[in-house]
Amino acid sequence: MPHTIALIGGTGPEGRGLATRFALAGHRVIIGSRDAERGVAAGTELAAALGRDNVEGAGNDAAAAAANIIVVVVPYSAHRATLEGLREHLAGKIVVDAVVPMVFDRGPRPVDVEAGSATEEAAEILKDTGAKVLGAFHNLSAEVLLEPETPVNADVLVTGADADAKQVIMDLAGEIAGVRGVDAGPLRFSHFIEGITILLVGINGRYKAHAGVHIAGLDH
Numbered sequence: 164m165p166h167t168i169a170l171i172g173g174t175g176p177e178g179r180g181l182a183t184r185f186a187l188a189g190h191r192v193i194i195g196s197r198d199a200e201r202g203v204a205a206g207t208e209l210a211a212a213l214g215r216d217n218v219e220g221a222g223n224d225a226a227a228a229a230a231n232i233i234v235v236v237v238p239y240s241a242h243r244a245t246l247e248g249l250r251e252h253l254a255g256k257i258v259v260d261a262v263v264p265m266v267f268d269r270g271p272r273p274v275d276v277e278a279g280s281a282t283e284e285a286a287e288i289l290k291d292t293g294a295k296v297l298g299a300f301h302n303l304s305a306e307v308l309l310e311p312e313t314p315v316n317a318d319v320l321v322t323g324a325d326a327d328a329k330q331v332i333m334d335l336a337g338e339i340a341g342v343r344g345v346d347a348g349p350l351r352f353s354h355f356i357e358g359i360t361i362l363l364v365g366i367n368g369r370y371k372a373h374a375g376v377h378i379a380g381l382d383h
């Protein structure tokens with residue numbers, strides 16, 4: 164069944180990249196922005212580029228309100244304020260955090276998060292709302308996602324407490340060409356997955372690549 168998927172902060176490369184792939188999989192996609200006009204422009208541009216009518220744009224709040232799956236792709240510096248501002252629109256829904264707490268300071272470096280990880284911080288902010296918070300998509304390079312003809316060739320490691328929601332997001336990941344969704348366990352493992360992206364950014368710099376991760380030895 165097609166989902167309605169909102170990308171919060173979706174005007175950036177990661178949001179537009181995921182929007183591209185979700186649209187190609189047939190879902191209704193809404194690119195969210197702090198500025199509704201910027202969101203609409205990004206949605207219109209992507210719909211035209213893909214030749215599809217299942218992509219649109221909106222303000223972050225309208226995008227979240229309309230969606231059943233919300234993917235958060237803002238910089239970590241905007242993570243808490245963005246989630247706090249959207250609480251009412253996220254209640255009871257699947258909220259996927261793809262935010263990596265990192266900064267560039269002579270190379271990529273992690274930012275300490277009191278909750279343990281950005282995803283656990285999201286779960287704390289949204290507790291009592293009934294939102295099903297998951298971590299996913301942290302390790303997919305925007306550059307590759309933005310090339311619709313190129314298979315992504317990577318695993319998506321999914322964390323979360325709600326087994327049904329996790330299955331929905333593993334299935335969604337598996338609809339991206341060349342991607343396999345992997346159950347990576349509870350939210351407390353999100354820290355490691357967010358950290359892998361920092362490792363990949365460093366590797367990408369050295370090898371001039373857009374690397375991803377594969378978990379070896381799984382027979383599915």
Ligand SMILES: NC(=O)c1ccc[n+]([C@@H]2O[C@H](COP(=O)([O-])OP(=O)(O)OC[C@H]3O[C@@H](n4cnc5c(N)ncnc54)[C@H](OP(=O)(O)O)[C@@H]3O)[C@@H](O)[C@H]2O)c1
Nearest residue numbers: 172174175176177196197236237238241262263301304305
């Ligand atoms: N780029 C990658 O390859 C990649 C890969 C994996 C994970 N990620 C993670 O995905 C997230 C997005 O990455 P990105 O490269 O797309 O980031 P980005 O371009 O820096 O930011 C994405 C969007 O966030 C919004 N934003 C910026 N500052 C904000 C603020 N102070 N408050 C609220 N919204 C703000 C902007 O949208 P508006 O101005 O339109 O509101 C911007 O277009 C990051 O957390 C990153 O760690 C990125």
